[in-house]
Amino acid sequence: MDVTFDFFKDNLVVHISGEIDHHATEVLRTRIDKKLISEKSVNMILDLSDVSFMDSSGIGLIIGRFKNVRGFGGNLALVCKDNHIKRIVSLAGIEKIIEICNDIETAVNSLKIKNKKTAGL
Amino acid sequence: MQNINEMSVIFSSKSENEAFARIVVSAFLAQIDPTVNELNDIKTAVSEAVTNSIIHGYGNDSGQIKMRCELFLDAITIEIEDSGKGIENIVEAMTPSFTSCPEMERTGMGFTVMETLMDSLSVDSKKGVGTKVVMSKKFDSLKECK
Numbered sequence: 001m002d003v004t005f006d007f008f009k010d011n012l013v014v015h016i017s018g019e020i021d022h023h024a025t026e027v028l029r030t031r032i033d034k035k036l037i038s039e040k041s042v043n044m045i046l047d048l049s050d051v052s053f054m055d056s057s058g059i060g061l062i063i064g065r066f067k068n069v070r071g072f073g074g075n076l077a078l079v080c081k082d083n084h085i086k087r088i089v090s091l092a093g094i095e096k097i098i099e100i101c102n103d104i105e106t107a108v109n110s111l112k113i114k115n116k117k118t119a120g121l
Numbered sequence: 122m123q124n125i126n127e128m129s130v131i132f133s134s135k136s137e138n139e140a141f142a143r144i145v146v147s148a149f150l151a152q153i154d155p156t157v158n159e160l161n162d163i164k165t166a167v168s169e170a171v172t173n174s175i176i177h178g179y180g181n182d183s184g185q186i187k188m189r190c191e192l193f194l195d196a197i198t199i200e201i202e203d204s205g206k207g208i209e210n211i212v213e214a215m216t217p218s219f220t221s222c223p224e225m226e227r228t229g230m231g232f233t234v235m236e237t238l239m240d241s242l243s244v245d246s247k248k249g250v251g252t253k254v255v256m257s258k259k260f261d262s263l264k265e266c267k
């Protein structure tokens with residue numbers, strides 16, 4: 001498991017690779033939260049394109065980051081193509097609150113629309 | 122039905138062993154060549170059960186987890202057993218979204234994942250004694266070519 005960060009049009013993009021299980025989430029959580037606080041960026045894109053395995057620990061990781069980002073007044077979008085991971089995510093009904101996109105570009109656009117709604121525009 | 126192969130492993134309740142358990146099951150299944158989807162489903166269910174034994178069964182204590190697999194011509198049965206604190210109310214524990222540890226970012230979806238991805242799931246537990254999860258899955262890919 002590894003996590004790297006970059007920015008795309010003012011959105012903090014979190015690229016996770018490898019396997020997301022309970023063992024991995026402890027480290028992932030700490031590193032992502034530290035980055036979020038230091039950047040004070042409000043919008044986050046969790047890029048799961050290179051994740052090869054995820055169980056329900058990943059659901060907790062996603063929902064936890066969503067709550068943190070919302071606490072800063074921002075929004076979160078997921079990038080995920082793998083059908084198995086999409087299935088795990090949808091079992092928890094995450095897609096009702098978090099947009100699941102096929103690529104980062106789409107995620108950026110969906111966040112733009114979400115932020116306008118949140119701001120009441 | 123007579124099994125064609127079986128194995129069991131015993132390992133410590135360390136979170137590193139979540140990945141170990143998945144790899145062991147995958148390696149054991151290599152002999153029957155399941156589809157990628159079938160293998161993913163089984164690895165995920167194993168990961169859920171082993172994680173539960175580690176974080177809920179033993180928590181801050183350490184103990185041993187036993188995983189036993191029986192392979193049949195077109196199916197696998199997997200037992201994951203701990204001697205941890207046990208489950209007081211199994212029906213409540215298996216309810217989607219029920220978790221006793223929300224502060225650890227658990228979402229209560231583990232049993233739901235196991236139930237959805239496997240063909241059968243049964244949970245046997247006694248408070249203060251331990252928990253045993255038995256699940257099985259049929260390989261549709263193999264049924265067709267036999």
Ligand SMILES: Nc1ncnc2c1ncn2[C@@H]1O[C@H](COP(=O)(O)OP(=O)(O)O)[C@@H](O)[C@H]1O
Nearest residue numbers: 173174177178214220221227228229231232252
């Ligand atoms: N092996 C176990 N030993 C003790 N309690 C368990 C065990 N497995 C599950 N539980 C209980 O069942 C609940 C639901 O489990 P699960 O559906 O996997 O959700 P989660 O792991 O997210 O809490 C747990 O919160 C825990 O209280």
Ligand SMILES: [Mg+2]
Nearest residue numbers: 169173231232
């Ligand atoms: Mg669980």
